[in-house]
Amino acid sequence: MTRDMVFSRFERFWHWSQAALIIHLIMTGFEVNGAYEFYGYERAAELHRFNAWLLLGLSVFAIFWHFISGEWKQYIPTTDKMRAVLRYYTLDIFKKDSVHPFKMTPLVKHNPLQRIAYSAFNLMILPIIWVSGLLYMYYNDWPDIGMENVPLALVAGIHTAAGFAMLVFLIVHVYMIFTGKPLMRYLKAMITGYEDSHD
Known part of the structure; x- marks a missing residue:
């Protein structure tokens, strides 16, 4: 077994802070849209706006860090091992002795599917959420x-659709955490920073 430091303290802080903010934004977003009542509309809307600003600030800082550290290269899409990874997730994952074809290292942290998913999240879902959310927040300034x-319902619909896309991403992301062998392998790596290779 080998042990590599894959995720830095900042990456783990960013990941878990982003996860907590997104989960709370989804919860308050559902409440603001009338799905249930916990905080009450006014408080939920206030918390939603506050956490949105925190997420935006965290994201700006993370973008800066990715460019300064060179970690942005981790998200460049690649087709290297794409077929093998697709085969693993569609067929081989159900076989007891199957081995994931991608080995996470400090220099190459994400497999080809992760790179596409994370790029879509960072380059599509988050910007749509930000722009539509800011427009929604500053509706009274639209004439300026x-x-x-522009109908408010259009911006609200786009924001809600992007929110659902974020929810789907979160559900798939949490599911994929538990596809490692052993079961807690990927979760442990994001908590400790270390990837233990059992292959």
Whole structure:
């Protein structure tokens, strides 16, 4: 067995802080849309806006860190081992003795499917959430930017759709955490920073 430090303290802080903020944003988003009542509408909306600003600030800081550290390269899509990874997740994962074809290292942290998923999350879902959320927050200022003829329902619908896309991403992400062998392998790596290779 080998042990490599794969995720730095900052990466783990960013990951878990982002996860907590996103989960709370999803919860308050559902409440603001009337799915249930826990905080009450006004408090839920206030918390939703507050956590949105925290997530935006964290994201700006993370983008800066990724560019300064060079870690942005981890998200460049690749087809290297794509077929093997697809085969693993569709067929081989159900075989007792199957081995994941991708080995996580400090220099290459994400398999080809992860790179595509994380790129879509960071380059599509998050920006749509930010832009639509900021427009939603500053609805009263729309005439100042020439948007007085844009229906609020359109922006609200886009924001809600992006919120559901984020929820789907979160569900799949949590599911994929538990596809490691042994079961807690990936979760342990994101908690401790170390990847234990059992292959």
